[in-house]
Amino acid sequence: MLTGLDDIRGWQEDFYRTLHRNPELSHQEHTTAAAVAERLRECGYEVHEKIGGTGVVGILRHGDGPTVLLRADIDALPVKEDTALPYASTRTTTDPHGTEVPVMHACGHDVHTACLLGAAALLADGRNHWSGRVVALFQPAEEVGDGARRMIDDGLAGIVGNVDVALAQHVLPFPSGQVGTRPGPVLAAAESMRITVHGRGGHGSMPQATVDPVVLAAMIVLRLQTIVAREIAPADPAVLTVGSITSGTKSNVIDDHAVLQLNVRTYSDRTRTAILDAIRRIVTAECQASGSPKDPDFDVFDHFPATDNDPATTARVRAAFDDHFGGDRTFDLPLQTASEDFSDIPTALGAPYTYWGIGGIDPDTYRNAEKAGRVDDDIPVNHSPHFAPVIQPTLDTGTQTLTTAALAWLAPS
Secondary structure, three states: OHHHHHHHHHHHHHHHHHHHHOOOEOOOOHHHHHHHHHHHHHOOOEEEEEEOOOEEEEEEEEOOOOEEEEEEEOOEEOOOOOOOOOOOOOOEEEOOOOOEEEOEOOOOHHHHHHHHHHHHHHHHHOHHHEEEEEEEEEEOOOOOOOHHHHHHHOOHHHHHOOOOEEEEEEEEEEEOOOEEEOOEEEEOEEEEEEEEEEOEOEEOOOHHHOEOHHHHHHHHHHHHHHHHHHHOOOOOOOEEEEEEEEOOOOOOEEOOEEEEEEEEEEOOHHHHHHHHHHHHHHHHHHHHHOOOOOOOEEEEEEEEOOEEEOHHHHHHHHHHHHHHHOOOOEEEOOOEOOOOOOOHHHHHHOOOEEEEEEEEEOHHHHHHHHHOOOHHHHOOOOOOOOOOOOOOOHHHHHHHHHHHHHHOOOEEO
């Protein structure tokens, strides 16, 4: 079946370049979704559109057998591209806050989309070799963490029915042509929190008459660093980052409040709960110590679930990859601190899942950086304005992984 790669490579690469040149932000993926739906119809899929806004599902049945769900995300980021590619994005758009922003496929979702369309075509062309049902799911708004949930809330389960296994992948800053798998926790859960602490404003020359929220916020930032360092076991990975502090408008005016925005990454519900509880405890205590006139406000947003690969499913996929690619192209994927909402879909459908990584960096470029000890310096990572996966063998590899993994479940015809 995979010999059909030669037949699809031309249109697949063209589709990828067009998509990379024309990225769309989360919940704005209308052109992308329409192009995906059109290609799925050409391949003979039953197509469902506008699920959860801009989600697309293609279903292909051939005889009796298991149902395999393959998922790709389709949204881009508000990043200004700086890759010098001939098909680089120069697009701008208006974000949900009404601000004009640049747009780029800086996370590789264009790779995911093109690979799943390629796998959908191969499975359709080779349907006489398998029996069962393929569900090709194209999810919007992964970057804001609610695209999967919106598709679920919009009746996804009624559209796809029973699913035996769910599979997904992500292009990562590893050598192109390489495939990494990992059983158990692979991506972190993430929570963003907005904290408003209250002071008493006044003139900068008379601080004794105020409760300075900037000083209060600074004390909070320092104390928060002790949570992971002193309250979480060293063998339990966790990250707490304060990414934003805002207060005041003028150098000689003490404002009456400050706003901190922070992000937490964990791999278990127990650790997540412990950190969030500690944040509330420390912030409340610091406010009391500073004489804050009222309690702080906490707002948790942008929740991403942990991605915890089913061991049996992962072992089955890894065996299929080892058999197809050979051991020199498969590796054990390191634990990733990035986050995803893919797992919301199989969790809601009651299906086991696994999520793997494919490399997207030119192998020679990566090898040279590795030899020089400069991988972190010279290899652009996801969300960088310089992130530019090489088209090949990235697309070939990502198409083969999805097809090979699906065939590990689909019954022989």
